[in-house]
Amino acid sequence: xxxxxxxGPGLVKPSETLSLTCxxxxxxxxxxxxxxxxRQSPLQGLEWIAVxxxxxxxxxxxxxxxxxxxxxxxxxxxFSLHLTSVTASDTAIYYCVRxxxxxxxxxxxxxxxxxxxxx
Amino acid sequence: QSALTQPPSASGSxxxxxxxxxxxxxxxxxxxxxxxxxxxxxxKAPKLLIYEVTNRPSGVPDRFSGSKSGNTAYLTVSGLQAExxxxxxxxxxxxxxxxxxGTGTKVTVL
Numbered sequence: 001x002x003x004x005x006x007x008g009p010g011l012v013k014p015s016e017t018l019s020l021t022c023x024x025x026x027x028x029x030x031x032x033x034x035x036x037x038x039r040q041s042p043l044q045g046l047e048w049i050a051v052x053x054x055x056x057x058x059x060x061x062x063x064x065x066x067x068x069x070x071x072x073x074x075x076x077x078x079f080s081l082h083l084t085s086v087t088a089s090d091t092a093i094y095y096c097v098r099x100x101x102x103x104x105x106x107x108x109x110x111x112x113x114x115x116x117x118x119x
Numbered sequence: 120q121s122a123l124t125q126p127p128s129a130s131g132s133x134x135x136x137x138x139x140x141x142x143x144x145x146x147x148x149x150x151x152x153x154x155x156x157x158x159x160x161x162x163k164a165p166k167l168l169i170y171e172v173t174n175r176p177s178g179v180p181d182r183f184s185g186s187k188s189g190n191t192a193y194l195t196v197s198g199l200q201a202e203x204x205x206x207x208x209x210x211x212x213x214x215x216x217x218x219x220x221g222t223g224t225k226v227t228v229l
Contacts, residue, residue: 045208045221046165046208046220046223048210048217048219048220059216062215095164100170103151103155103171104153104155104210104212104213104218105153105167106165107167107170107176109165111164
């Protein structure tokens, strides 16, 4: 059974870069599926951020494309998110997720990590 | 991309059925059979209930069912139970390798 676990700072200053890592166990991220990030805030609701295919190809939400980078380390079976120039509106619970091979659905979720943007 | 529209709340008594709508456009819900539904209990991560409009992952009770008509998708919870009280979200593929979530519906079991 696949398990995902987010890690990273819970507090980021405005204009700085938010960096999160998702450690995956029970499945190799280089075998199949998309692997990515979804965030949730009271203001924005659920928002898809980005995914990386098992081949390494990346896909981004157009509204975040200019600030987001998703990458992976297959040797550690983990993937990461970097979001630059953060503002208070980036405050959210960030989930790492596994996306099905077709159809934009997420069948496995991490427990989520709260990231607050504040000085 | 705009969020899919869901009613803020819905309710029903134990044993009854409740149906939640998810309205999009001809560019997302209406264009693809790629609608999914999620259940989220307080302080928990969302859980996949339905994918590709009507399919249930292993382990999801058949009390949960999905359908679609035009630009609107529906989630029906039959035989409502106390543990079904939660927030429910829909999502849809929107083309160009992107997708969108719904605004969420809080279901109350009376």
